[in-house]
Amino acid sequence: xxxxxxxxxxxxxxxxxxxxxxxxxxxxxxxxxxxxxxxxxxxxxxxxxxxxxxxxxxxxxxxxxxxxxxxxxxxxxxxxxxxxxxxxxxxxxxxxxxxxxxxxxxxxxxxxxxxxxxxxxxxxxxxxxxxxxxxxxxxxxxxxxxxxxxxxxxxxxxxxxxxxxxxxxxxxxxxxxxxxxxxxxxxxxxxxxxxxxxxxxxxxxxxxxxxxxxxxxxxxxxxxxxxxxxxxxxxxxxxxxxxxxxxxxxxxxxxxxxxxxxxxxxxxxxxxxxxxxxxxxxxxxxxxxxxxxxxxxxxxxxxxxxxxxxxxxxxxxxxxxxxxxxxxxxxxxxxxxxxxxxxxxxxxxxxxxxxxxxxxxxxxxxxxxxxxxxxxxxxxxxxxxxxxxxxxxxxxxxxxxxxxxxxxxxxxxxxxxxxxxxxxxxxxxxxxxxxxxxxxxxxxxxxxxxxxxxxxxxxxxxxxxxxxxxxxxxxxxxxxxxxxxxxxxxxxxxxxxxxxxxxxxxxxxxxxxxx
Numbered sequence: 373x374x375x376x377x378x379x380x381x382x383x384x385x386x387x388x389x390x391x392x393x394x395x396x397x398x399x400x401x402x403x404x405x406x407x408x409x410x411x412x413x414x415x416x417x418x419x420x421x422x423x424x425x426x427x428x429x430x431x432x433x434x435x436x437x438x439x440x441x442x443x444x445x446x447x448x449x450x451x452x453x454x455x456x457x458x459x460x461x462x463x464x465x466x467x468x469x470x471x472x473x474x475x476x477x478x479x480x481x482x483x484x485x486x487x488x489x490x491x492x493x494x495x496x497x498x499x500x501x502x503x504x505x506x507x508x509x510x511x512x513x514x515x516x517x518x519x520x521x522x523x524x525x526x527x528x529x530x531x532x533x534x535x536x537x538x539x540x541x542x543x544x545x546x547x548x549x550x551x552x553x554x555x556x557x558x559x560x561x562x563x564x565x566x567x568x569x570x571x572x573x574x575x576x577x578x579x580x581x582x583x584x585x586x587x588x589x590x591x592x593x594x595x596x597x598x599x600x601x602x603x604x605x606x607x608x609x610x611x612x613x614x615x616x617x618x619x620x621x622x623x624x625x626x627x628x629x630x631x632x633x634x635x636x637x638x639x640x641x642x643x644x645x646x647x648x649x650x651x652x653x654x655x656x657x658x659x660x661x662x663x664x665x666x667x668x669x670x671x672x673x674x675x676x677x678x679x680x681x682x683x684x685x686x687x688x689x690x691x692x693x694x695x696x697x698x699x700x701x702x703x704x705x706x707x708x709x710x711x712x713x714x715x716x717x718x719x720x721x722x723x724x725x726x727x728x729x730x731x732x733x734x735x736x737x738x739x740x741x742x743x744x745x746x747x748x749x750x751x752x753x754x755x756x757x758x759x760x761x762x763x764x765x766x767x768x769x770x771x772x773x774x775x776x777x778x779x780x781x782x783x784x785x786x787x788x789x790x791x792x793x794x795x796x797x798x799x800x801x802x803x804x805x806x807x808x809x810x811x812x813x814x815x816x817x818x819x820x821x822x823x824x825x826x827x828x829x830x831x832x833x834x835x836x837x838x839x840x841x842x843x844x845x846x847x848x849x850x851x852x853x854x855x856x857x858x859x860x861x862x863x864x865x866x867x868x869x870x871x872x873x874x875x876x877x878x879x880x881x882x883x884x885x886x887x
Contacts (some may be wrong), residue, residue, distance in 0.1 A: 382495035389550035400506035410500040411459035419858035421453035500543035526617040537819035538747025568593040579683035647688035662790040712751030727833030744781025746807035814854040828877030
């Protein structure tokens with residue numbers, strides 16, 4: 373059985389490091405621990421309520437709450453579970469009569485296979501989330517009028533403080549010290565000095581156009597994240613430093629006045645290690661050209677950021693991509709925001725606005741799905757262009773590396789099939805719908821709506837005008853697919869994504885059952 377020392381270990385370690393680095397933040401950090409525990413516990417409770425975890429043998433849903441029957445005979449009890457809630461509404465659950473307000477301690481005491489590793493991640497998630505919240509300015513919760521909104525795209529990215537809205541490991545950053553979180557975490561608003569590592573062109577795989585000012589004779593200067601240089605490459609970057617602002621994904625940064633650069637970061641953030649494979653480098657130009665073709669067919673409702681150049685030095689640990697900034701697609705007076713940042717604007721509080729946004733997103737993304745392309749349209753990849761008044765006008769999508777492409781559907785619509793990695797090619801409608809519905813509906817739209825009730829209202833408004841396709845029928849009649857994020861973390865020997873079906877507000881609204 374996995375061992376987990378104490379649930380307070382990560383919280384204590386962060387407090388001690390913070391006391392040495394930024395003692396003035398310690399009281400704020402400690403004040404935010406309770407809210408951080410509730411935020412992570414709420415995400416964990418969602419997983420326990422809806423994911424196919426093999427050691428949960430029964431679920432009893434009632435008005436007073438949810439009771440889970442465990443394989444060893446114990447009972448876990450908590451409030452009714454809302455699969456689309458983003459507010460931290462779960463403050464405690466009861467395991468055989470013992471109350472738990474700490475998700476790490478609860479996970480450790482469940483004593484399930486690999487639970488000790490997950491408990492450690494949840495402890496770090498709580499501590500890092502409290503640190504992230506402690507570092508926010510006093511005015512962070514104040515919504516300025518639109519004319520005072522941030523002008524730079526990275527400023528919106530850095531307003532996403534809590535990370536993934538549904539993943540219990542939303543802020544887990546194993547291998548990052550407190551000093552490194554403060555120096556590199558976008559929510560702490562730093563400027564990061566990317567190292568420039570000279571590598572002979574003959575040793576690199578290059579696609580697209582590499583910036584001329586990052587060439588040194590027969591060598592390329594590859595941007596390297598300082599964490600990667602210190603912990604993975606263990607090399608000094610002797611080609612200089614490039615100042616940049618970290619975006620939501622932490623390893624992608626905005627160069628002031630220029631493009632975005634995606635760097636290798638061989639660390640586990642939420643579920644994945646964030647390196648850049650040589651296959652991604654090889655396919656980058658073809659995927660970028662494919663994206664331009666799709667955008668040209670979208671009647672002006674979708675832009676896809678271009679990959680300008682990419683290079684890798686024979687390893688996923690040392691690679692970088694240059695990407696067009698989404699801001700390039702904003703007109704005069706318009707704003708481009710990642711969907712994950714929308715709650716910070718206050719706009720989703722309007723049911724009519726949320727319905728309009730859902731209609732735009734579903735119209736565009738279901739059209740692409742009909743053509744044969746399933747976007748991974750979660751709140752980080754998907755951005756929205758807003759008018760001067762805040763109305764949703766168009767979508768911007770970035771990072772085509774993990775889309776799904778159906779050759780059969782593309783052929784039916786006369787769209788040339790691109791030369792793309794085999795792993796993203798499938799004609800399976802279940803796989804295609806999982807990719808889109810799991811990221812867009814159960815992810816971006818749910819995270820923006822913030823509750824079952826708001827999501828149902830937005831979807832009901834949006835689907836009325838959608839073309840009557842088999843994909844629309846599936847969206848309206850089947851459980852919503854979502855990645856079983858906690859099951860995946862408890863299944864280290866199982867490669868790839870694992871899935872669950874969430875109750876579909878569109879189905880239950882008509883009196884049917886999606887279970």
